[in-house]
Structure formats: C-alpha cells, structure tokens
Amino acid sequence: MFNALHIPVLAKESTKVMMTVSKGLYLDATAGFGGHTQLILEGLDNQGHLIAADRDQDSIAYLKSKFSHPQLTILKSNFKSLRTEISQPDRSFAFDGIIADLGVSSHQLDSKDRGFSFKKDAELDMRMDQSTGISAKDWINTAPEDEISGVIWKYGEESYSRRIAKAIIEQRSIKPFSSTLELADLIYQLKKHSIKKEKKHPATKTFQAIRIHINDELGELRSLLDFSLEHLKPGGRIVIISFHSLEDRIVKRFFRDNSRIDPNLSKLPNIEDTSKLKVILKKIKPSDEEIKINPRARSAILRAAEKIQ
Numbered sequence: 001m002f003n004a005l006h007i008p009v010l011a012k013e014s015t016k017v018m019m020t021v022s023k024g025l026y027l028d029a030t031a032g033f034g035g036h037t038q039l040i041l042e043g044l045d046n047q048g049h050l051i052a053a054d055r056d057q058d059s060i061a062y063l064k065s066k067f068s069h070p071q072l073t074i075l076k077s078n079f080k081s082l083r084t085e086i087s088q089p090d091r092s093f094a095f096d097g098i099i100a101d102l103g104v105s106s107h108q109l110d111s112k113d114r115g116f117s118f119k120k121d122a123e124l125d126m127r128m129d130q131s132t133g134i135s136a137k138d139w140i141n142t143a144p145e146d147e148i149s150g151v152i153w154k155y156g157e158e159s160y161s162r163r164i165a166k167a168i169i170e171q172r173s174i175k176p177f178s179s180t181l182e183l184a185d186l187i188y189q190l191k192k193h194s195i196k197k198e199k200k201h202p203a204t205k206t207f208q209a210i211r212i213h214i215n216d217e218l219g220e221l222r223s224l225l226d227f228s229l230e231h232l233k234p235g236g237r238i239v240i241i242s243f244h245s246l247e248d249r250i251v252k253r254f255f256r257d258n259s260r261i262d263p264n265l266s267k268l269p270n271i272e273d274t275s276k277l278k279v280i281l282k283k284i285k286p287s288d289e290e291i292k293i294n295p296r297a298r299s300a301i302l303r304a305a306e307k308i309q
Helices: 011-018 035-043 057-066 082-086 106-110 136-140 145-156 161-174 180-197 204-215 217-231 245-257 288-293
Strands: 025-028 049-054 072-076 095-101 232-242 277-284 301-307
Touching (some): 011 035, 011 301, 025 035, 035 049, 035 095, 049 082, 057 072, 095 217, 136 204, 145 161, 180 204, 217 232, 232 245, 232 277, 245 277
Parallel strands (some): 025 049, 025 095, 049 072
Antiparallel strands (some): 277 301
16 A cells, blocks of 8 residues: 655755754644654654644555654644644644645555556546545536636646647547546647657646646645744744745745735835744755655755744
8 A cells, every 4th residue: 555655855954944942843734654754753852742744544544554652643634724623722732843745745646546647547536635525537527618728727837728628528528537547648649749849748737737726735835834824933934845836936925925024014114024934945956866866856845934923
C-alpha cells in the first residue's frame, strides 16, 4: 500500500527556519508520510509538541503505523477544518510554527487507485480525501462545457482549454469517461502537433487544473494562511512549500500584504503600523543536488514569514 512514499522537499531548510524553540508547539499541516514530521520531532525537547495533520486517510494510517511518540498528536483534517478540529473547548492552541508542503505525494501520484497521474491507467478520482467530495470522473462526466473550459484555463493556464472542454463533452456523449488514460489520450490527440514545443506531457496542465478544482486547493491554502495569523504566537513562523505559480502567488501576496501598512493609508500622518507579519524567507529553491535525487522537487519554492503581533 505504501510502496512509493513521498520524499520531503527542502526538509532541512524548512524545519530549520520554522523551529525557533525546541520546547515549542508546532503544526505540520500536510504531514503526508512523515518526512517533515520526523525532522520536527527530532528537534523537540521533552516539553515540545507536534500536531501532524493531513486530509488523506492513507497518510493518517501510515503515520499511526510509523510513529508512537508521546509528543505527537495525529489529526485527520484539511486546512479549512483545522480551526474547528483544533479550537475545541478542551483544545485551544497558539503555535510556535506551522509548516505546509503543498505538493502531491509520490504515493498519491503513483498509486493506481488514486487516479492522479496520466501515466498509469486508473479510475479518474484525484480526491485527496476519498471519503468526501466529487471525484474527477463524476465532475468530468456532468459539468457544463463552460465550467470545464474555465477550470482548465484558470487552474492550468492551458491555451487549449476550450478545445479540450468541447472534446470532453463530445466524447462523454458517446461513452462517459472512467479512466485517467481515456482523458490523457483525448488531450494527446488534440495537442499532438504542439508536443515539440512543450517539455511536459500534453495532459499535464489539464490534470493539474482538474486536481486543483476537485480538491479546492487554492481555497484550502487561503484558509491555512488565515488560520496561521489567528493561531501563531508572536514570533511564531509560517513556512510554505509550493509547487506551481498559482499557489506561490497566493503565498507571496499574503506575506506581502500582511507585512506592510495598507498602501492606501501609508501617506497619511500618524498612521499606526498594523503589520502582522515579517517576511523571513522570500524565495528558496532546491539545490541541483536535491533535484538530482528527487526530480519532483524541481518546481518547489519555499517561503516563510514570522508573526510580529
């Protein structure tokens, strides 16, 4: 079940910048298969504690089988539910650090029954949490053409979005989609003449777009960033590893907007500085050596900020 586990990206760099005190309370919001979790636990003293959360049940099952640690709490939750799950009457926390690795795990990409990859024939699912929400297959077979083309353009920045959406509608009227390769082959046929111009598989952008939509990944990210402002201690740090420009843009703007005075007010006299964050790391990318070991790390970007009030 767990034969293709995730290699954590920028693991040492991210945990080092996040962990300012060894006795602190930390949140690994995307614990996955324990890469960052392990390093955080190793950095804690006997007063420290870590909450490891993930929305994927496979990850939760693995974490529970791997770790039996008195300073670790394992929690099944997506970003939007963290506020509810953590801020219970008997559980109200202020964190010294929060980390999130936004990448899809190798297990999710390589597992046939998850339907994330166009490289293997599998049921078209793509849900991070298979216990809830609509699958990619159900969405592709029912969504209106304008919605499909809009998702593919907005989240995949795919110039063929309208043609792909039109072809999906035509194909599903003959036979509904059920597998990843059915969709990937359709896109390949539409884009085969442009393959030489692209370094990636023709279906890459469309699969990314559908996955982001199905899992509401950008909405989830915004929820996590808002949560961090509420639940970090002054001096606590939020560390985000993103893997595509849409995610990184949200993180960059959030850090920027919360680390300066509102530009509309900045020229007024006697304006109090209401900044909530201080940017610690603007942009760190993996080394060439790390990319050689783990090619999936090549698009990763690490950013970090510290809460100042």
